[in-house]
Amino acid sequence: QVTLRESGPALVKPTQTLTLTCTFSGFSLSTHGMCVSWIRQSPGKALEWLARIDWDDAKYYRTSLKTGLTISKDTSKNQVVLTMTNVDPVDTATYYCARVPSYGSGNYFDFWGQGTLVTVSS
Amino acid sequence: DIQMTQSPSSLSASVGDRVTITCRASQSINNYLNWYQQKPGKAPKLLIYAASSLQSGVPSRFSGSGSGTDFTLTISSLHPEDFATYYCQQSYNTPQTFGQGTQVEI
Numbered sequence: 204q205v206t207l208r209e210s211g212p213a214l215v216k217p218t219q220t221l222t223l224t225c226t227f228s229g230f231s232l233s234t235h236g237m238c239v240s241w242i243r244q245s246p247g248k249a250l251e252w253l254a255r256i257d258w259d260d261a262k263y264y265r266t267s268l269k270t271g272l273t274i275s276k277d278t279s280k281n282q283v284v285l286t287m288t289n290v291d292p293v294d295t296a297t298y299y300c301a302r303v304p305s306y307g308s309g310n311y312f313d314f315w316g317q318g319t320l321v322t323v324s325s
Numbered sequence: 326d327i328q329m330t331q332s333p334s335s336l337s338a339s340v341g342d343r344v345t346i347t348c349r350a351s352q353s354i355n356n357y358l359n360w361y362q363q364k365p366g367k368a369p370k371l372l373i374y375a376a377s378s379l380q381s382g383v384p385s386r387f388s389g390s391g392s393g394t395d396f397t398l399t400i401s402s403l404h405p406e407d408f409a410t411y412y413c414q415q416s417y418n419t420p421q422t423f424g425q426g427t428q429v430e431i
Contacts, residue, residue: 240421249412249423249424249425249426250361250369250412250414250423250426251423252414252419252420252421252422252423255419255421263419263420264419264420265419265420266420267326267420299368299369306375308357308417309356309357309374309375309416309417310416311359311371311374311375311414311416312359312361312369312371312414313371313374313380315368315369315370316368317368318368
């Protein structure tokens with residue numbers, strides 16, 4: 204059974220660093236073709252992909268964000284960590300992590316965590 | 326970035342109706358197109374991947390078609406539990422992008 208769960212602070216002040224952890228079970232991020240992504244959704248808005256880390260430690264980011272993103276994995280703990288530096292109130296959103304099996308050149312988000320709401324406010 | 330445009334943004338339908346949602350990419354994405362369903366307060370759920378492949382456990386009333394830039398999600402006969410917001414998403418390149426969503430209302 205595949206499960207993912209996001210954890211992190213509910214409230215962060217502007218300019219601070221936000222660290223979110225995705226703890227998963229039911230699959231291994233060392234399996235060829237397996238990846239994990241972070242996606243967020245601002246209140247009442249559409250989904251926005253943020254970053255992805257692959258089984259071979261390749262990393263991909265949404266580079267258009269003002270905030271700095273870093274994604275990392277701890278395969279032994281079954282965790283993926285997303286760090287966002289210099290957050291802004293526009294970063295207020297529900298943050299999801301999702302499993303991403305890749306096929307050929309494509310992939311999809313087949314299992315999602317429940318999401319964690321992060322508010323950026325002073 | 327590849328822009329994904331869904332139409333309509335919202336629609337009203339009745340149980341039993343056939344519903345079609347379209348998604349257009351700003352450039353060709355071959356068949357690297359996925360569809361998700363999201364209900365309020367819940368995470369999205371994968372319905373269709375690779376434009377037309379039905380995810381395991383998803384009812385067969387959902388189907389997808391298209392390639393290149395134009396794609397369609399069809400619900401053949403709307404069930405009460407299908408009232409939700411639907412998103413398309415391209416996995417052709419990064420940043421992977423979503424459409425703005427289509428809300429299916431009663």
